[in-house]
Amino acid sequence: MKLLALAARRLAASLPALLLILIGLFLLLQLAPGDTVDALMAQMGGGDAAIAADLRRFYGLDLSVTARLGAYLWRLVTLDLGFSAIYGKPVASVILERLPATLLLMMSALFFAFSFGMALGVVAARRVNQWPDTLISTLGLIFYATPSFWFGLMAIVVFSVYLQWLPAGGFGDVAMGYTGWAAIWDTATYLVLPVLTLALIFLAIALRIMRASMLEVQGMDFVRTARAKGLSETRIVARHVLRNALLPMVTLIGLQAGTMLGGSVVVESVFTLPGLGRLAYESVVQRDLNTLLGIVFVSALLVIAVNFVVDLLYARLDPRIAG
């Protein structure tokens, strides 16, 4: 119960930040040249000023900035994200269509980066300053320095163009009409390269943090006690060191959730995945500011949700926090 109260308190504390974001972005978009109606008119191939004025009245764009801000915030409370003139449907449904691909991509990349980062970090820390450590640390540095979009392109050249093992882009072969396991396998083949690409930099960060954190914990008194009790080295690492060394890793997820969403913009563009990130890119190019604002709102909610889960995990790993 204490745990839930703590998490609820954290969640409430993120509300002011969310409100600040929304007000800030709304005011920022007032500075943008051209509004939804301009975009709409351009798409229709132009039109006279009377139609534009009518449309502005229809979308409520003729009101004062404060009145529109109030109306905007009130609509958000009711989860109404407005209407996308470009896609011809409510922004909420455009975003909902694109959300699953991004969530799948992010979760898989997170899982991959976290588990491999942990394993590599543990191996490096156990063999500190020997060749496995040097190799892993060097790899980590190189992964950290690799621009994800470039890695994605090179992976396409190697695995799709030359070896022809994996598809170069898209998200599942709809025309083949797969069902069941075949459909899952098909989607998985489309996800391998994007997940690797997105995960690369987080893998590098995770393994570096895991290594440092293992080294830190290994020198502590309770580890010496465990060793003095005669526990095997494997048991010491698995039961005593790992649990404590995991705390910074969990913090990392919370800190990097936003970065990962940002990274998905680039990765989804490279692999033409129909996700939220690609939608953000398209709405910038098409000046669909309603949709862009909606995506930013949903992303902020996602980041807050991830941090909420991280808080729960954290309290689970370290009971002192909830107490």
Next chain:
Amino acid sequence: MRALRAFLHNPVAVAGAVLLGAVVLMALVAPLVFPGDPLGLAGRPLQWPGANPRFWLGTDPSGRDIAAQLFHGARISLLIGGTATVIAVVIGIVFGALAGFYGGVVDTVLMRVTEAFQTLPNFLLLLVLVAVFGSDLMTVVIAIGVVAWPPVARLTRAEFLTLRERDYVAAGRMQGLSDAHLIFREVLPNALPPVIVYASVVMAVAILLESALAFLQLSDPNVPSWGNLIGLGRTVLRSEWYVSAIPGVAILLAILGVSLVGQGLNDALNPRLASR
């Protein structure tokens, strides 16, 4: 002096300095080695590296010299990385110093703003800023600085929170020194070393953000940026993959240099951790 010696005895730091030095050298000699406009037509498009001795790294789909764009691109990357880092560090230090020094309401308000920026994905905010203010070089640099400052603010605040309780600050207050003098002349110099180390991370992030933006063709198209070239090469990726591959290696080495120098600085300034 001791820090400098420690830095020079660290192979990691020296490797980083060599890489970064090479990029700086490329930027410096670019106008001498390739005097013409790097974005001007140079020869037949899509010549493979080595095929024509005039273009030892080949030409891109528009017939421009890749080597020339690479050298001039080093200037752009350093310019963007350096300026955006300065902007981010200055904003971060001002926010962190005020929040940490005064505490209370000032701290709460400034940290809420910092949290707001941290809740927003960096790259998405960058997209919004570019969509609103356009994408010429100066706007992109400022936008990158504006999205990259929150970690600097948090770091500075944490340093100030411990330093403001020190005796020398109390002594300064007794002498009637102004708050501005205390913050910038007394506390800040002591809070600076970890911030300087972190600046290397900010610079790496800034270079990566710009190249990603340029790759999506959302950055300034009129400058020879490495990211731009990778984006152009994408159209011919299946056959002439070298157009994208070459500038990517340049970005990788530049970021590697910056991070290694940062790590070396960290080891030199925090000798306690150097053994790790």
